[in-house]
Amino acid sequence: MAYRPENPLIVQSNHELLLEVDNPRYEAARNELARFAELVKSPEHVHTYRITPLSLWNGASAGLTAQDVLETLEEFSKFDVPFGVQQSIQDTMRRYGLVKLVAPSGVRAGRAGVRGRRGAGRGSGREVDYLILESADRSILEEIAHHPRLRPYLVERLDATRLAVDARWRGHVKQVLVHIGYPVEDLAGYVEGAPLPIRLRATTRAGRPFGLRDYQQEAVRAFWMEGSERGGNGVIVLPCGAGKTIVGLGVMEKASTQTLILSTNVTAVRQWKAELLDKTTLEEDQIGEYTGEAKEIRPVTIATYQILTHRGPEDTDYPHFALFNSRDWGLVIYDEVHLLPADVFRITSEIQARRRLGLTATLVREDGREADVFSLIGPKRYDVPWRDLEKSQWIATAECFEIRVPLDESLRLSYAVAEDREKFRIASENPAKLPLVKALVEHHRDQQVLVIGQYLSQLEEVARLLEAPIITGRTPNAERESLYGDFKAGRLKTLVVSKVANFAVDLPDASVAIQISGTFGSRQEEAQRLGRILRPKAGDNVARFYSVITQDTSEQRFAAKRQLFLTEQGYRYAIYTGDRAMSLLAAGQELSADGEAVSLSFSAAGSRSGRGRARA
Incomplete structure (x- = not known):
C-alpha cells in the first residue's frame, strides 16, 4: 500500500473521510471535497466528511464523474483509496440518470394542475x-x-x-x-407558460449601472441550459449577500413567462418587488403581492409560504393552494428553499411540468428532507464557496467569534435539575450575557449593529438595556419596514431582532451581528444570521459575527453543531472567555480573529470535541 505522508486525507472503508486541518494542502482538499461529500464533524485538528448517495448525485448533476471523484481522493489521500469505496462511488454515480423520464413523442409534458386532495382521480x-x-x-x-x-x-x-x-x-x-x-x-420537458416579456435593465430605475456578475451569469446558464429539458429545474446555492435574487431575475429574463415567486415573509416579498421594479422592464401593475395583507394575482405574483400553508378552523385542505392554478405559470421560484414547508412539497410534486428554481445559501435542512428538494425542485445546479466570493470582495470578509460567559450563580441549581429543553433555554437566557452585549454594542457604536436572539423576553430586556428598538413576529409590517428603513439609512445604529430577521432581509450596511441565543443546533440558522452582515462594505469590507454563549452547558454543545456549516465554508471561530473579551473591550482593543481561532464540533454522541486554544 502506498503511503504519502505529505497528503492531508485518509479515506476509510465506511465512506468517512478524515482531513487534517494543519496540513498545507488542507484548503485545496476542502474545496474539492465540498463538491461531493458532507462535513460531519470539525474539531480543531481533523475534520470528518462522509460520502453519501445524495452528495454524489448532486456532484454528478453538476458534471462530476466517478473518475473525477476518485482522482480527487487519490490526489489528496495518504493511503490508497479502499477498493470497496471505489466500487461504491462508481456504482452510486452510475445510477444518476440510469433511469430517464421522457414524454411520448410529440406529446406535451402533461397536466400541471394541482388538485384539492392528494389521490384525487x-x-x-x-x-x-x-x-x-x-x-x-x-x-x-x-x-x-x-x-x-x-x-x-x-x-x-x-x-x-x-x-x-x-x-x-x-x-x-x-x-x-x-x-x-x-x-x-x-427529460419530460415543461409547459412554456403564458408569455411575459422581461428584460434586465442596463441602468436601474434608480440611475445606477447594472449587470449580472460573472458568477451570477454562470449560475443562470447552469440552471437554464439553453432552455433544454436538461435544465429548467434545480437549486442555486450562493451565500447571503451574493445576489441570489439577481440570479432569479436573470432566470426570469431567460424564461420570459408568467412567474410565481414564493418567499419567507412580507418583508422579503416587498424586497423582491422592489428589485423587480428597479432592475427589470416590468411595470408595477404586472407584479402582485399575495400575502396576509393583500391578495393580488398578476403576471408576476410573489407569495409567502405562510399564506400558502394557512388553513382556517373549518378548512379540510389548503384554500390558497389554488394560487398554483390561478395563472399559466411557466416558472416557479422558491426563495430560501431550505425552509420550504413540508406541505408545499406536496404541491411541488404535482407541478413538475413547470420550471422550478430553488435559491438558498445552504442545502442543509433541519428536517432531513434534502432528498425531496433534490427530486422535486431539482439537483444542485451551481454552488460557489463563500470564501471564493470573499476573496473577490463580492461579499465582506467575515470574522467569527464565540465568547463564553459563565452561568449566573442564581441559575446554577435551576439548570442542574431542569429537563434538557429547559436547560437550553436557561443557558440561552443567562443574564451574565447582558454586560458583554452592552460592551460589544458600545465598542461598535459607529457601526450598524444587529443583536439577534430567539427568546422574546430576553430580546425585550436587551432592547431596554441598549435603548434600542426591537423587531419580533408581533411587530406590524409597517413598523418593521420603517425601522429597517431607518437602519439602512444610518439613522438607527442598533437594532434588536428576533428570528424574523434571519431570512431575506436586505440590510446592506449591517457590519456587526451579536447572536445572544439561537434555535438549538440549527446549522442553517447560523449561516443565515452571518449572511445578514455579508454584503460588501465601504472601507475595510470586514463583517464581525459574535456568538455569546454560556460555557459548560448544553448551549455550548449546540453552538458547536450550529457552527458546522460555516466551518465547511472555511470559517473558524476565535474563542474568548467573557472576562478576556471584556478586558480587551474596556481597553478599546479589537478581538482578534488570529491566533485564537479554532474549529469546533459536536460529536454524534453529544460530547464536546476539544476545547481549542482559547485564552483564560
Whole structure:
C-alpha cells in the first residue's frame, strides 16, 4: 500500500473521510471535497466528511464523474483509496440518470394542475396523460416495475425498456425513485407558460449601472441550459449577500413567462418587488403581492409560504393552494428553499411540468428532507464557496467569534435539575450575557449593529438595556419596514431582532451581528444570521459575527453543531472567555480573529470535541 505522508486525507472503508486541518494542502482538499461529500464533524485538528448517495448525485448533476471523484481522493489521500469505496462511488454515480423520464413523442409534458386532495382521480378508469420511464438496463426496469411504492403510479408496461406512468404523479414517481436508489433524470420537458416579456435593465430605475456578475451569469446558464429539458429545474446555492435574487431575475429574463415567486415573509416579498421594479422592464401593475395583507394575482405574483400553508378552523385542505392554478405559470421560484414547508412539497410534486428554481445559501435542512428538494425542485445546479466570493470582495470578509460567559450563580441549581429543553433555554437566557452585549454594542457604536436572539423576553430586556428598538413576529409590517428603513439609512445604529430577521432581509450596511441565543443546533440558522452582515462594505469590507454563549452547558454543545456549516465554508471561530473579551473591550482593543481561532464540533454522541486554544 502506498503511503504519502505529505497528503492531508485518509479515506476509510465506511465512506468517512478524515482531513487534517494543519496540513498545507488542507484548503485545496476542502474545496474539492465540498463538491461531493458532507462535513460531519470539525474539531480543531481533523475534520470528518462522509460520502453519501445524495452528495454524489448532486456532484454528478453538476458534471462530476466517478473518475473525477476518485482522482480527487487519490490526489489528496495518504493511503490508497479502499477498493470497496471505489466500487461504491462508481456504482452510486452510475445510477444518476440510469433511469430517464421522457414524454411520448410529440406529446406535451402533461397536466400541471394541482388538485384539492392528494389521490384525487387515481384509479378512476378515465383516460390520463402518461410519461415514459425508460432504462437501457432491463433488470433495473424490472426491479422498478415490481417495487410496491411505484406500482400505484404505473399505467402499463410498454416493452422491455419502457414503463408508462401517470403524468399527474410525475413528482411522486421521482420521489420514490430517489428513495430506492435510482435518481431519475427528468427529460419530460415543461409547459412554456403564458408569455411575459422581461428584460434586465442596463441602468436601474434608480440611475445606477447594472449587470449580472460573472458568477451570477454562470449560475443562470447552469440552471437554464439553453432552455433544454436538461435544465429548467434545480437549486442555486450562493451565500447571503451574493445576489441570489439577481440570479432569479436573470432566470426570469431567460424564461420570459408568467412567474410565481414564493418567499419567507412580507418583508422579503416587498424586497423582491422592489428589485423587480428597479432592475427589470416590468411595470408595477404586472407584479402582485399575495400575502396576509393583500391578495393580488398578476403576471408576476410573489407569495409567502405562510399564506400558502394557512388553513382556517373549518378548512379540510389548503384554500390558497389554488394560487398554483390561478395563472399559466411557466416558472416557479422558491426563495430560501431550505425552509420550504413540508406541505408545499406536496404541491411541488404535482407541478413538475413547470420550471422550478430553488435559491438558498445552504442545502442543509433541519428536517432531513434534502432528498425531496433534490427530486422535486431539482439537483444542485451551481454552488460557489463563500470564501471564493470573499476573496473577490463580492461579499465582506467575515470574522467569527464565540465568547463564553459563565452561568449566573442564581441559575446554577435551576439548570442542574431542569429537563434538557429547559436547560437550553436557561443557558440561552443567562443574564451574565447582558454586560458583554452592552460592551460589544458600545465598542461598535459607529457601526450598524444587529443583536439577534430567539427568546422574546430576553430580546425585550436587551432592547431596554441598549435603548434600542426591537423587531419580533408581533411587530406590524409597517413598523418593521420603517425601522429597517431607518437602519439602512444610518439613522438607527442598533437594532434588536428576533428570528424574523434571519431570512431575506436586505440590510446592506449591517457590519456587526451579536447572536445572544439561537434555535438549538440549527446549522442553517447560523449561516443565515452571518449572511445578514455579508454584503460588501465601504472601507475595510470586514463583517464581525459574535456568538455569546454560556460555557459548560448544553448551549455550548449546540453552538458547536450550529457552527458546522460555516466551518465547511472555511470559517473558524476565535474563542474568548467573557472576562478576556471584556478586558480587551474596556481597553478599546479589537478581538482578534488570529491566533485564537479554532474549529469546533459536536460529536454524534453529544460530547464536546476539544476545547481549542482559547485564552483564560
